[in-house]
Amino acid sequence: MKNLYLDYNSHTPCDTSVIIAMHDVWSQPGNPHSGSHSFGWAKQQLVSDSLATFTDIYDCFEEELLFTSGATEANNLAIYSGIPIAKKINPKADTILTSHLEHKSVLNPLEIAADKYGLKLLYVDITSEGIIDLKDMQTKLEQNNVLWVSCTMTNGVIGTNQPIYQVVELCQRYNAMLHVDASQAGYLDIACHDLQVDFLTLSAHKIYGPSGIGLLYSKHLQNPEFMPIISGGGQQDGLRAGTLPVPLIVGFAQAAKILDDTKETEASGLRALRDRLLNGLNQALPITVFGDLDDRHPGNLYLAIENIDSMQLLNNLQPHIAFSLGSACDGLSREYSPIMKAMGIPKNIAECAFRICIGRMTTNEEVDLAIKLITDGVNKICR
Numbered sequence: 001m002k003n004l005y006l007d008y009n010s011h012t013p014c015d016t017s018v019i020i021a022m023h024d025v026w027s028q029p030g031n032p033h034s035g036s037h038s039f040g041w042a043k044q045q046l047v048s049d050s051l052a053t054f055t056d057i058y059d060c061f062e063e064e065l066l067f068t069s070g071a072t073e074a075n076n077l078a079i080y081s082g083i084p085i086a087k088k089i090n091p092k093a094d095t096i097l098t099s100h101l102e103h104k105s106v107l108n109p110l111e112i113a114a115d116k117y118g119l120k121l122l123y124v125d126i127t128s129e130g131i132i133d134l135k136d137m138q139t140k141l142e143q144n145n146v147l148w149v150s151c152t153m154t155n156g157v158i159g160t161n162q163p164i165y166q167v168v169e170l171c172q173r174y175n176a177m178l179h180v181d182a183s184q185a186g187y188l189d190i191a192c193h194d195l196q197v198d199f200l201t202l203s204a205h206k207i208y209g210p211s212g213i214g215l216l217y218s219k220h221l222q223n224p225e226f227m228p229i230i231s232g233g234g235q236q237d238g239l240r241a242g243t244l245p246v247p248l249i250v251g252f253a254q255a256a257k258i259l260d261d262t263k264e265t266e267a268s269g270l271r272a273l274r275d276r277l278l279n280g281l282n283q284a285l286p287i288t289v290f291g292d293l294d295d296r297h298p299g300n301l302y303l304a305i306e307n308i309d310s311m312q313l314l315n316n317l318q319p320h321i322a323f324s325l326g327s328a329c330d331g332l333s334r335e336y337s338p339i340m341k342a343m344g345i346p347k348n349i350a351e352c353a354f355r356i357c358i359g360r361m362t363t364n365e366e367v368d369l370a371i372k373l374i375t376d377g378v379n380k381i382c383r
């Protein structure tokens, strides 16, 4: 039997056209930072062409973009380099605001930065639908002198989109710097200038591009307080040293372009497949779905089957079907999920929760097989 991959929030395989776009570049000699010969110029040209694609899609300027190894590095860089800038602009501010909707690559650096700079770290409430509680955010902004806010655009576990324009508006009103992790938000419009965010994170392997490449957008890259976390040969204007991986950059640009051209039709196709999966599971099993069904990543379902331990179900179904209990970085952790806790979901129900995410390569037949495998798996546990 074919093993089913339903874990597209964790990783999306490269689109065929991305592989084709990268193919010839791997074997081309030349370092894009070699400015003295034609091999270097050819690579520089590929980087420039890719940057033109990114600035067009993500509504920003070339000099506001920095290549990183992925979203983890971009989040770290935003926080470690951005907080000193925010401190310079707003020296009296002493509080960081975030929420349990964030990925660990945001939460861990925020804890470290709070400790380093002696800042308070506060978590905004989350509604039972998995959305940031804007009233609580406003209260916390009113009652504290907030320096920095990190808010995801689309959560990577329950898949809910966040009201990012309202968050921007609140941050501007209270003069707080805003960092947005948009790595799971590929199906939304990510327009940096229109959004007026300070920092924004992107990752290629969440949008059918290659692993190992991401982008940090910031309007503060030219600020002298910007503190690089990788230094060396002075590449990328000294802001992030290391030779640029041109094949990955070309692949990332191709992936971004395809998604930009097709995201509306692709999203509606994914929603139809997701509904097929949900209806099939609903007919056979007592299911609870967490989070708003419309305003979320179109392939994502975060659900629980009553009284069925999701870890046991997932283990029993290996190697036939791949889904996950939460973020890939949480692995098989049995910790009471901070998101579920913040949403007010009791621990015994949280232990039944799991994430399925279908994607570009998923078919009707695979969805039907997934329904059968999960239903059979549950029946075996109940027997």
Ligand SMILES: Cc1ncc(COP(=O)(O)O)c(C=O)c1O
Binding pocket: 009, 010, 069, 070, 071, 072, 073, 103, 105, 152, 154, 155, 156, 181, 183, 184, 203, 204, 205, 214, 327, 328, 329
């Ligand atoms: C919201 C979010 N941010 C950051 C990351 C880390 O991404 P990367 O693998 O590109 O470092 C992930 C990965 O799952 C994610 O879902």
